[in-house]
Amino acid sequence: MYFLDDYSGIFVRYDLKRERGEAKAVAVEDEALQQVIQCVVDGDTDNIGEVVRKALETKDPMEVINALVKGMNEVSRLWDEGVYYLPQAILSSDAMLEGIEICEEKMGKAMVKKGVIITHTAEGDIHDLGQKIVNALLRANGYEVIDLGKDVPVDEVVAAVKQYKPAMLTGTALMTTTMTAFERISKRLTREGISLPFVCGGGAVSEEYVTSFDLGIWGKDASQAPLMAADAVSGKDWRQLREKWNG
Amino acid sequence: MYFLDDYSGIFVRYDLKRERGEAKAVAVEDEALQQVIQCVVDGDTDNIGEVVRKALETKDPMEVINALVKGMNEVSRLWDEGVYYLPQAILSSDAMLEGIEICEEKMGKAMVKKGVIITHTAEGDIHDLGQKIVNALLRANGYEVIDLGKDVPVDEVVAAVKQYKPAMLTGTALMTTTMTAFERISKRLTREGISLPFVCGGGAVSEEYVTSFDLGIWGKDASQAPLMAADAVSGKDWRQLREKWNG
Amino acid sequence: MAKYTSMAYQSADEMVFGTAKYPVKYGRDFEVGGGLVYPELVPHPRPGSEETKKTLVREYEKMVNDVLERCVQLGFPGIQIELEHVYQMTRNPDWGGEIAAATKRLMDDYYQKYGLKSAIRATIADYRKPDEENMRDSDALKNILATFEASAAAGADNLSIESMGGKEITDYAIVRQDIKGVLFGIGVLGSRDVEFLWKKIVEIANKHGVTPGGDTDCSQANVAMFMAGGYLDKSVPHTFAAICRAIAAARTLVAYEQGAKGPTKDCGYEDPIIKAIAGIPISMEGKTCACAHSDLLGNLVAAVCDLWSNEAVEYHDMFGGTTAAVFTEILGYDVALMNTAVKMGKAKDLRDMMINSDKYRDTHGFILSPDNAYEIGKAIVSNSESYYSRARAAAIKAAELMRGDSKLLLSDFEKEVLESTYKALLSLPDKEEDFIAECIPVYQKQVKGFKPSNYGL
Amino acid sequence: MAKYTSMAYQSADEMVFGTAKYPVKYGRDFEVGGGLVYPELVPHPRPGSEETKKTLVREYEKMVNDVLERCVQLGFPGIQIELEHVYQMTRNPDWGGEIAAATKRLMDDYYQKYGLKSAIRATIADYRKPDEENMRDSDALKNILATFEASAAAGADNLSIESMGGKEITDYAIVRQDIKGVLFGIGVLGSRDVEFLWKKIVEIANKHGVTPGGDTDCSQANVAMFMAGGYLDKSVPHTFAAICRAIAAARTLVAYEQGAKGPTKDCGYEDPIIKAIAGIPISMEGKTCACAHSDLLGNLVAAVCDLWSNEAVEYHDMFGGTTAAVFTEILGYDVALMNTAVKMGKAKDLRDMMINSDKYRDTHGFILSPDNAYEIGKAIVSNSESYYSRARAAAIKAAELMRGDSKLLLSDFEKEVLESTYKALLSLPDKEEDFIAECIPVYQKQVKGFKPSNYGL
Numbered sequence A, B: 001m002y003f004l005d006d007y008s009g010i011f012v013r014y015d016l017k018r019e020r021g022e023a024k025a026v027a028v029e030d031e032a033l034q035q036v037i038q039c040v041v042d043g044d045t046d047n048i049g050e051v052v053r054k055a056l057e058t059k060d061p062m063e064v065i066n067a068l069v070k071g072m073n074e075v076s077r078l079w080d081e082g083v084y085y086l087p088q089a090i091l092s093s094d095a096m097l098e099g100i101e102i103c104e105e106k107m108g109k110a111m112v113k114k115g116v117i118i119t120h121t122a123e124g125d126i127h128d129l130g131q132k133i134v135n136a137l138l139r140a141n142g143y144e145v146i147d148l149g150k151d152v153p154v155d156e157v158v159a160a161v162k163q164y165k166p167a168m169l170t171g172t173a174l175m176t177t178t179m180t181a182f183e184r185i186s187k188r189l190t191r192e193g194i195s196l197p198f199v200c201g202g203g204a205v206s207e208e209y210v211t212s213f214d215l216g217i218w219g220k221d222a223s224q225a226p227l228m229a230a231d232a233v234s235g236k237d238w239r240q241l242r243e244k245w246n247g
Numbered sequence C, D: 001m002a003k004y005t006s007m008a009y010q011s012a013d014e015m016v017f018g019t020a021k022y023p024v025k026y027g028r029d030f031e032v033g034g035g036l037v038y039p040e041l042v043p044h045p046r047p048g049s050e051e052t053k054k055t056l057v058r059e060y061e062k063m064v065n066d067v068l069e070r071c072v073q074l075g076f077p078g079i080q081i082e083l084e085h086v087y088q089m090t091r092n093p094d095w096g097g098e099i100a101a102a103t104k105r106l107m108d109d110y111y112q113k114y115g116l117k118s119a120i121r122a123t124i125a126d127y128r129k130p131d132e133e134n135m136r137d138s139d140a141l142k143n144i145l146a147t148f149e150a151s152a153a154a155g156a157d158n159l160s161i162e163s164m165g166g167k168e169i170t171d172y173a174i175v176r177q178d179i180k181g182v183l184f185g186i187g188v189l190g191s192r193d194v195e196f197l198w199k200k201i202v203e204i205a206n207k208h209g210v211t212p213g214g215d216t217d218c219s220q221a222n223v224a225m226f227m228a229g230g231y232l233d234k235s236v237p238h239t240f241a242a243i244c245r246a247i248a249a250a251r252t253l254v255a256y257e258q259g260a261k262g263p264t265k266d267c268g269y270e271d272p273i274i275k276a277i278a279g280i281p282i283s284m285e286g287k288t289c290a291c292a293h294s295d296l297l298g299n300l301v302a303a304v305c306d307l308w309s310n311e312a313v314e315y316h317d318m319f320g321g322t323t324a325a326v327f328t329e330i331l332g333y334d335v336a337l338m339n340t341a342v343k344m345g346k347a348k349d350l351r352d353m354m355i356n357s358d359k360y361r362d363t364h365g366f367i368l369s370p371d372n373a374y375e376i377g378k379a380i381v382s383n384s385e386s387y388y389s390r391a392r393a394a395a396i397k398a399a400e401l402m403r404g405d406s407k408l409l410l411s412d413f414e415k416e417v418l419e420s421t422y423k424a425l426l427s428l429p430d431k432e433e434d435f436i437a438e439c440i441p442v443y444q445k446q447v448k449g450f451k452p453s454n455y456g457l
């Protein structure tokens, strides 16, 4: 077996040239809150419980929640800039959600969410990793997620939309022969006079397909989900979302 | 440069194994008509005029025409069976049509055609070889062809259909960005309440596209044109043609 | 269970495309690994065609005919077609059976008329839900086995599957860069599930006199690889994904220990390691599966293949014919080039070109370069005390190879991930029982629906 | 006009992919024929996108971006994109210009950000109608020249065309197996029209400091080849189509005699002959252009290429991304394999594998195998008295090569066609003026609209 020493002309390692943002710490006055932020930025699920409980000894739950959110915002920035990758964001989200749960217990009620989003994986499809990532990112960004799970019949999706009246619905599918359920959902909703952004993505789901039926917006990447949710909650309709995110 | 002697495992010359039909002569009693048939079978455009004129000395023009048609039928069989290729069929068609013209002169009127077919090449498209082959094969099979030529505007096609009331319309296109004219033609005709088989084919024209609009039947190959025309003339509508020839 | 404890090949250099230690013969005069490479074409039905059995069978008939016709048009000596089941084909065993039968009819026809060699792989869909049902006794499992039976009876020559055991854990672990979870999900749970399933598949294959083909860690290692993506992606670190792949080799190997004979499944990128250990013929996919997904080892992955695949292409029209025909053509010429090299006595030259094209392009190509794949194989067979021990050894070896070759350039971030993953691997217990005891409570807490009993634990 | 009278290479064996006697540099750090092969990707807009300038420019922006992004994702060093004009882009010179400008903007961006090398070929649509209008003075011609100007001004690096001169005759002749007509249409009329057009194109290129690229006999020799099709087709005999190709070489050569510098157009299958004579870099298409059309020389045609192309792929989604990205990936790896062979000092080994894959698969591969292509080139330069004499010599040489190699197997029918065509070629007059005098009345009678004045006759 013969190995070259010089690979020029065969490939270029563009990935090494990539600019990389810097991990700046978010500084706050309070030591306890600083630790909360740090735990979220580090995705430190082992210690988040302890530092949140410690902070709650002196701080109002909403103050602690704000610190958690501040940490998560920092993580989003680091991910955007390529300092962090998805796993760092997911771990931070785990940490943050655990912290919020503790705060909510202390408050005796759930914090106010930005809006309700329903997510599901198509009927016949048992690959729900994409949906799980979407769930994590939406929750990390303050949305209430109704998770219908995987292999969800069309009827069930339509019923859930009627029941929860979400700002946005998402569907994930790996296979094209299961994604046809999305079009059926769209038709059922439209027939019942319901109009909301229905973001579809995953595996074999293509922009051409999703934009061929009403309500459909193609989601290229899980990381778009919170931004799309923000648009939906702000009152943009599905046509406006499609105009912005597709084409 | 290094050349192998043995190509087994790399490719198999399936074309050499192909069965080949045999060129049987069609025998008729009359010597003069036999020569007419032979000229058509041979695609002999140099001598067809002479032998047809000779036959007309003793035969009725319709008898000669029947001999010409008999020769062409033999050619179709030979092409089907792989003895002949397209050029042989085209040359025979040239010979036959030249012969018919002479007979028609003698009769003082045109022979009765099986039906009228309009052909055209799409607007913006100057590649009309496919159409020319279709024309030749349709004429060789006894159809009257209204040849609108190439780069034909939608309006002109629609107007011609209204004027000539053909049994079938064909459209040829090499480019997908010109074939979109076919859909516009279909819409215009449908809106005016005209229904006829509209066979579209050539270069980039796909079955998926053609069967996506009303009237459209996808033509895979020029050699199908006479058979489709026969169906259209026999009264089959576009849905029946599509059912038979596509899918 | 009996485990491989030695390598099928004396050295990596002995391995080359087209030839396997243990060739497989089946189908219509079709031999895999016997000296020549054949294409394996995987057509995928259009959305909507799954509506009824009739429409789906019709769709397959058209696709299969396009593939076979293109082979004859261009003089390709033979082809394998994979019927990679969409959900509906396995959910309804008679659908899968009827499609296999229709495919066989067409293949018989082309074989008689032209002598075109051919074979059918039926890849049954594993649609068990690890976190919702009993993996070892569910309706899904019953249908899966019934569809294996129906396919074998109807004419499938090779029975394969992309099994899902452990996916509930790896789905959780991959996106958290949790190497312990990956090792548990793929290395332990995956291996145990492969063992469970393949005992049954081999039994069915033997009963019908067809060939038990192979498995692939598609649902886990490919998830890591696809998410890792290209140079610009920032989902899963590439060094981490490469280590997941090494672990997958130890898992997929179990199918062959249970009696599968290959050719392996195309999307098992771990297969060069499998071939080095087990000597069975392998199907691979690389540049010509760009229709299905992108990868950073488009040429290298062909270096020791026996079948060369497009992975999956949805049936549509292109200018040059249907996608099924188009990708048959590209694969067929790729393969013709390899077979020409064989005939010229230059197969190893071409193999080395393929390797050098991608060995240092990225981590996956690096660890699957035959020399490194061979080393990982050795780590596996030398640590055969348990599924866990060999999976961990494969992971450690992959990490060490990446750490030890200065020609493999890594960004600072990738280096950090590699170092932390390596350290985590070293810190894990040596014994499988200790590892399992440590993992069960952790993942029962973290992964909703995880049931150790699904894996006999 | 001055004609080539000698070969650029001493022997066929001197020729290999990636290197041309006279490399061309342009674009963003892009060199063709300088030692490495690059991919040339040709994206085709979806039907409907041609509706307005805005929608078409947007379509191109998306396609071009997908191509460039995929290159960076996978580490491809550079790429050429061909803007192969749909009718509307040439009909409206500002459309073509604006699309070139948009492409350049994106390429500049990727070059700055990542150092990705790149170049633009603008291929203007020749939509003159030889049988309906004045080929040397029509609105179509004016638009064509204006679009060359607009493209050059906007950033096209290479100006190319698929010119149509003589097509009215060859359309008639090819489907009648009339070799005299083909020789007249391609060899005489085609050559004269190329001369006429390329004087003007070279002038425009020089004025803007861009490179006059090349022409191709797509509209004639490719019609014969595509109609000849595969082993099962029975439209145009394969031996006849191969002879048409040899004639096309004598015709396309005229562009380089007028000052075109290459790289040639991808669909000019006659280009290996051109390279042997003129030493300019060539773009070729083979197996990876199956998306556009099928051919029987998928590997061989890469043997001496300098750019490697997909010919045309309509923009759609596949599982692995858009078709533009998918075919960039396949081409990119094909090219990586070639460049690896170069770096390993094994380029000629890989070249010979490509050749042996297809030399005897069919007639087109046979005559374009570099050894035979070189012989046809010699016949051309040794018979340079007239366009006619060299085209006829090329045809006779191609026929003789096919008649003289017992390894090229032919069916009885193909043999008969070859013999009758060869005889017909030998029986033609030696002098161009005699040949022209013989042809004009025949084809004026037989081909409606044929006007000798279109060709200065």
Ligand SMILES: [Zn+2]
Residues within 6 Å of the ligand: C162, C216, C218, C267
């Ligand atoms: Zn797979």
Ligand SMILES: [Zn+2]
Residues within 6 Å of the ligand: C042, C082, C084, C266, C267, C311, C312
């Ligand atoms: Zn597969």
Ligand SMILES: [Zn+2]
Residues within 6 Å of the ligand: D162, D216, D218, D267
């Ligand atoms: Zn072309």
